[in-house]
Amino acid sequence: MQRVPRWSIHLALVVICFFMLIPFYWVLKTSVAGENIFAYPPSLVPKDPHPFYFIDVWYDIPFARFFLNSVVVVTIVIVLNLVFNAMAGYALTRDFAGKKAILFVLLSCMMIPFQATIIPAYLITAKMGLLNTYLGLALPEVSHIICILVFKANFEAVPKSLVEAARIDGVPEWKIVYKIMLPLSKPAIATNIVFSFVWTWNHFLWPLIIISDQDMQTLPLGLSYFLSYFEDTTGALYAFCVMVLAPTVFVFLMVQRQFIQGLTSGSTKG
Amino acid sequence: MLFRKRTREMLLVAFFLTPALLVFFVYRIVPLLWNLALSFAFWSPGGSYEFAGLEHYTEMFVYDDVFRTSFVNTLIYMASMPLAIVVALFVALLVNARIRGRNVYRTIVFLSYPMMPVAVGIIWQWLYNEKVGLINYVLQSAGVIDTPIAFLNSTALALPSVIVVGMWQILGFFMIILLTGLQSIPQSLYEAAAIDGAGPTKSFFRITLPLLRPSLFLCFVIGVISSFTSFDLVYVMTEGGPAHATELLITYIYKTAFGLSEFDYAGALTVVMFTLFLSITLILNRFSGGEAGKVDGAN
Known part of the structure; x- marks a missing residue:
């Protein structure tokens, strides 16, 4: 070079x-x-x-409603991911019988793409009565295996002496995770948030399958319906695209480093 | 005392693991088995299961032309990924050089990756537009073509056009992975090679490429995954058309299940898709020394 x-x-x-x-x-x-x-x-x-096309989008379609739906689902997914993945990641730092088996199951599950599960996932969600609900949208994504492994790696890097000292002082386990482990695992938390945000914000196939009620449409779904109703006959379609992409661009530019690390650490270090 | 401590430890571990495992059980393992069951059954929503034997598989492999097309298209999509990896390697080498503003370049190249594929598809459809699309305009102004090309309506060009978009979107991700790989190669190797009189070309082929092998395989695995999961782009840009020219396995499965309500047949299609995916990933994993398969396929 x-x-x-x-x-x-x-x-x-x-x-x-x-x-x-x-x-x-x-x-x-x-x-x-x-x-x-x-x-x-x-x-x-x-x-x-x-700016007329943007005004069109705002008034002609329930953009605010779509936006709210997306935000609610993304929030549920981020919060549950943090809780579930941190818990599982912590459990996997301990020694227990059957740990190898559990890790094997998790690594195997990673080989099952979401796309290969859509039909039964739809039937299961329907059976639980969760079609057209936020929970139904969020549930398949409330834990990501990569993020569990990122948490596990991060927790393992926390000095053992610190945890031992807390344990001798009689600090309960959940408090050890909450007060000692988590504050020392900011990179893992960032990874979790970025991952959950990008995947859920962009996710199209799942909402397409389980949402039929217009009030429950998320942004990608709203965008594709807009396309099928108006085709590409109006500039408002492109204003809509800009409005949908803007939050991602904004978040990306704000926390670029965490963003790139978050999206790549899963696949390169996991 | 020791026993109690171990029991408590087990309880704690179980409690901490349950939520995540439950999610994977309900949304990964059960669906996998359910698909398998569906693929050997006659079933439609509301009806009862009847044993179908290999009926669906016979239908698929013997009579179903659309299945064959979507199968081949998925393989074509996959086979074109190395091209994106080569470009990404080129870009990674460039932004790895000690130049001013390299972080800005990296950011710009990566920017397309986290963008919503539905919006990306709409934007590119507009760029490909036959009458007023930028691409046709530029090609015509430059005198490359005389009449505008209907990229997405041509059976020959639709699939390559969609694949180009897929590559555009994933390029930055490949670049970052390769960049990480490049940065993990010890500088001392290059210095030693230079002392031994090796030129840049030689050290690229003797040092960089071999040591980059795991990263290159990882990129390819991600490319493979994307060929099985690129539903959004196809759905938005062509809906699998014209005449199934851009049909991928995943779009065909979606249409069969949720368009035609043939859940049993779609289940069989899924089993085939998953088997193909798994075999390719496992083979790649062998080649790359075991690191490459560890990617979440949920993207």
């Missing part, structure tokens, strides 16, 4: 970044376009940009 001149590296990277960013630019441009978006040739910059 040393012999290659720097400017050529920069040039190559600028070209690559251009290709990575152009779809974002194009949707943003379309969403504020003042001109007819079906005019040919397409204008490369928006003429008299206006």
Whole structure:
């Protein structure tokens, strides 16, 4: 790499970044376009940009309701993931009979993609009476095996002496997790939150299957229904896309490091 | 005393493990077995189970052309992933160089990965648009083509067009994995090689590539997973069309189960999809020395 001149590296990277960013630019441009978006040739910059398409989205469809649904489901998933995964991760740092078997089961479950479970998962959810509910949307995702393993690794890095000392002082187990382990496991917590957020926020197939009530639609589902009703005939569709992507971009740019680490640590260290 | 302590320990462990295990039992293990049961049965919602033997499998492998198409398409999707990995490796090498602003480059390349696939599909559909899409406009202005191409309505081009989007989205993820791999290669190896008179090309093929093997395999496994799970992009961009040209196993399963209510047949399709997925991952796992399979397939 040393012999290659720097400017050529920069040039190559600028070209690559251009290709990575152009779809974002194009949707943003379309969403504020003042001109007819079906005019040919397409204008490369928006003429008299206006926010009307965004207003359309806000008033024509229950965007706020979709947004709320997404936020509620994501919140349930994040909170339960933190609780369940931390508990399981802690249990797996202890020695007990059958630990190997449990780890084997967990690692095997990791090989079952969610997509291979949709039919029975739907039937089970229907049987529990949870179709069209937040809980039904959240339940399959309230624990991720990768996140359990991340917690386990993080807990194992906590000095044993600290835990022993607390135990001798008679501190109950749940308090050891809550007061000693968790404050020392911020990276694992960040991983859990990022993972849960991205997967649940973007998840489309599961809501598509179990939600038929319009009031319960999450954002991806609302977006796809919008597409099937209006096709691509209005700029509002692209304003909708921008509104759906904005939170992810925002969160991503705010906590970039945790974000990238969170999404990759599961697959590279798990 | 010792006994009591151990019992308490067991109770504690059991209590802590139960919620997570319950979730995996209900939403992973039970569905797997249920699929298997469905695949050997005649069943429709509300009806009773009747033994079907291998009926569904015979139907699938002998008569079902759509199944064959979706099977092949899934394999094509998978087989095109190495291309994305090569590009990602190139990008990873670039952003691994000591240059100013490399973190900005990394951020930009990674940005597409966590974005909602449904929205990504809609955006790209717009870019591919036959009349006013940016891609057709650029190609026409540059004189590459005379008449606009209907990318997503062409049986020949629809699948590659969708795959390009899949690659665009996953590229940044591959890059980060390969970058992590690159950074774990000890610098001293390169110094030693340079002293021995090895040029950059030689040290790339003799040091970088061999040591990067686990990361490359990991990328491929993730690519394999994405070929089995890319439901959203296909559903939004083409709905599997035209004429099933972009049908993947997962979209076909969805349509069979939730469009036609043929849950039993869809169960059999799922069993085949899962078996294929598992065999490929296990084979890859063998090759890579056992590290690559550890990826959650739920994405």
